[in-house]
Amino acid sequence: xxxxxxxxxxxxxxxxxxxxxxxxxxxxxxxxxxxxxxxxxxxxxxxxxxxxxxxxxxxxxxxxxxxxxxxxxxxxxxxxxxxxxxxxxxxxxxxxxxxxxxxxxxxxxxxxxxxxxxxxxxxxxxxxxxxxxxxxxxxxxxxxxxxxxxxxxxxxxxxxxxxxxxxxxxxxxxxxxxxxxxxxxxxxxxxxxxxxxxxxxxxxxxxxxxxxxxxxxxxxxxxxxxxxxxxxxxxxxxxxxxxxxxxxxxxxxxxxxxxxxxxxxxxxxxxxxxxxxxxxxxxxxxxxxxxxxxxxxxxxxxxxxxxxxxxxxxxxxxxxxxxxxxxxxxxxxxxxxxxxxxxxxxxxxxxxxxxxxxxxxxxxxxxxxxxxxxxxxxxxxxxxxxxxxxxxxxxxxxxxxxxxxxxxxxxxxxxxxxxxxxxxxxxxxxxxxxxxxxxxxxxxxxxxxxxxxxxxxxxxxxxxxx
Amino acid sequence: xxxxxxxxxxxxxxxxxxxxxxxxxxxxxxxxxxxxxxxxxxxxxxxxxxxxxxxxxxxxxxxxxxxxxxxxxxxxxxxxx
Numbered sequence: 032x033x034x035x036x037x038x039x040x041x042x043x044x045x046x047x048x049x050x051x052x053x054x055x056x057x058x059x060x061x062x063x064x065x066x067x068x069x070x071x072x073x074x075x076x077x078x079x080x081x082x083x084x085x086x087x088x089x090x091x092x093x094x095x096x097x098x099x100x101x102x103x104x105x106x107x108x109x110x111x112x113x114x115x116x117x118x119x120x121x122x123x124x125x126x127x128x129x130x131x132x133x134x135x136x137x138x139x140x141x142x143x144x145x146x147x148x149x150x151x152x153x154x155x156x157x158x159x160x161x162x163x164x165x166x167x168x169x170x171x172x173x174x175x176x177x178x179x180x181x182x183x184x185x186x187x188x189x190x191x192x193x194x195x196x197x198x199x200x201x202x203x204x205x206x207x208x209x210x211x212x213x214x215x216x217x218x219x220x221x222x223x224x225x226x227x228x229x230x231x232x233x234x235x236x237x238x239x240x241x242x243x244x245x246x247x248x249x250x251x252x253x254x255x256x257x258x259x260x261x262x263x264x265x266x267x268x269x270x271x272x273x274x275x276x277x278x279x280x281x282x283x284x285x286x287x288x289x290x291x292x293x294x295x296x297x298x299x300x301x302x303x304x305x306x307x308x309x310x311x312x313x314x315x316x317x318x319x320x321x322x323x324x325x326x327x328x329x330x331x332x333x334x335x336x337x338x339x340x341x342x343x344x345x346x347x348x349x350x351x352x353x354x355x356x357x358x359x360x361x362x363x364x365x366x367x368x369x370x371x372x373x374x375x376x377x378x379x380x381x382x383x384x385x386x387x388x389x390x391x392x393x394x395x396x397x398x399x400x401x402x403x404x405x406x407x408x409x410x411x412x413x414x415x416x417x418x419x420x421x422x423x424x425x426x427x428x429x430x431x432x433x434x435x436x437x438x439x440x441x442x443x444x445x446x447x448x449x450x451x452x453x454x455x456x457x458x459x460x461x462x463x464x465x466x467x468x469x470x471x472x473x474x475x476x477x478x479x480x481x482x483x484x485x486x487x488x489x490x491x492x493x494x495x496x497x
Numbered sequence: 498x499x500x501x502x503x504x505x506x507x508x509x510x511x512x513x514x515x516x517x518x519x520x521x522x523x524x525x526x527x528x529x530x531x532x533x534x535x536x537x538x539x540x541x542x543x544x545x546x547x548x549x550x551x552x553x554x555x556x557x558x559x560x561x562x563x564x565x566x567x568x569x570x571x572x573x574x575x576x577x578x
Contacts, residue, residue, distance in 0.1 A: 072547075073547060073548045076546070076547035076548065077547075077548075080546060090553055090554065091553075091554035092543075092551055092552055092553050092554060093543050093551070093552035093554075094551070095550035095551060098550070101552065106551075106553075
């Protein structure tokens with residue numbers, strides 16, 4: 032009995048508090064309504080003034096001179112107003128336009144007032160209801176409250192308990208992609224962690240999969256050891272098994288997908304991604320074994336290489352920017368040249384050999400063209416996401432390049448047939464500077480054939496004289 | 498029962514407060530009208546633009562008339578309450 036009494040007292044306290052809260056809301060609404068009423072009144076006054084303001088050319092007014100002082104003055108330009116749009120931005124407009132703006136704003140104020148009055152009514156009703164409840168619980172005892180206590184230990188938890196991320200771990204997708212980075216044991220750990228986190232893949236499945244992968248890896252390892260120790264550097268020339276090729280194809284598919292559409296990426300099911308990455312990891316490891324010698328020295332770089340395929344297109348951290356602008360060649364990062372700087376050395380050599388057959392008269396045109404030519408090539412490289420995958424991509428698009436220099440074809444030349452040849456040639460050197468240095472160093476050794484390719488008219492003339 | 502009584506108290510309080518306010522306003526308006534009617538003829542009357550600090554020159558007679566009207570309206574309101 033005593034307990035019952037206590038409960039009812041508790042109830043009463045709760046009800047009273049509820050009523051107080053509701054009343055608070057009502058009062059808040061009232062104050063807000065007052066504020067809005069004041070605002071609407073101000074707007075009405077302004078509107079009234081605006082209606083008659085352009086009626087006269089000028090008005091005699093008292094001009095405020097600080098908060099307390101005034102001096103007589105005249106109001107002119109009665110049809111020019113500056114309307115505050117907000118955030119200290121003003122719009123110059125006529126009185127009529129200003130009136131329109133005022134009307135628009137009063138509409139907004141009205142709707143606000145309506146909303147507030149609605150909520151106020153609603154809460155007033157609630158206050159009334161709570162008052163009724165108070166009288167009920169105060170007077171009558173036959174109404175019993177039904178309560179069901181929820182014990183903490185039975186609290187329903189679906190699946191496993193959630194585990195917090197490790198302090199340095201990244202978001203989920205990132206971790207999945209970064210699996211390659213970790214060592215094998217850690218990889219297992221992490222993936223198992225993930226499994227528990229997701230609850231999609233059971234632990235048994237996961238372990239079975241991992242065992243399978245391990246076996247495969249060992250097999251491949253042995254194969255590699257038997258077949259080729261010689262071709263360590265090049266993946267492509269190594270007699271990789273057909274299975275591995277398949278794997279690679281799959282990986283490429285994956286990366287292609289990613290490049291094609293990021294939206295699709297988001298739609299990818301987590302499970303699918305996981306499996307894919309699982310294959311990736313396996314592939315990664317096999318590759319690693321293949322190029323053990325290189326990657327032992329520079330594991331990180333190798334990993335970078337792997338990542339550059341997947342994450343080239345999305346920049347979330349400064350590291351990504353670095354990745355984006357660093358080409359990886361043979362497992363070593365080569366910083367991409369700025370478009371303002373000269374192309375790398377290898378390219379220049381390439382162009383040398385290919386253009387060595389070019390006739391003398393071409394030189395001048397080339398010098399004229401070199402700038403635009405350079406631009407085209409650099410833009411190509413910056414666009415190409417998988418540039419390193421196809422280093423011969425440059426010469427593959429001759430028509431584009433041709434179009435880019437269509438303006439130059441019009442030039443008067445004894446032999447027009449040379450133009451297409453020119454255009455097909457691989458990216459020419461943007462830099463005249465390097466070449467010049469070469470020339471200065473060995474002017475006699477490299478006569479007109481090589482040297483004058485990038486030489487200006489004057490320089491060429493001078494050379495010829497000498 | 499007690500709650501109802503409280504309710505009544507609230508509303509009556511609120512009404513009395515409103516009345517007081519209105520009474521004060523009426524007093525102010527009366528003073529204003531008296532002042533305006535006692536002004537010399539060559540005096541200037543300015544009306545403040547609401548929510549700003551600018552005063553527009555107004556006609557004395559017109560202002561007096563409008564002020565009287567307002568006073569009448571207020572008195573009516575007080576009677577209604």
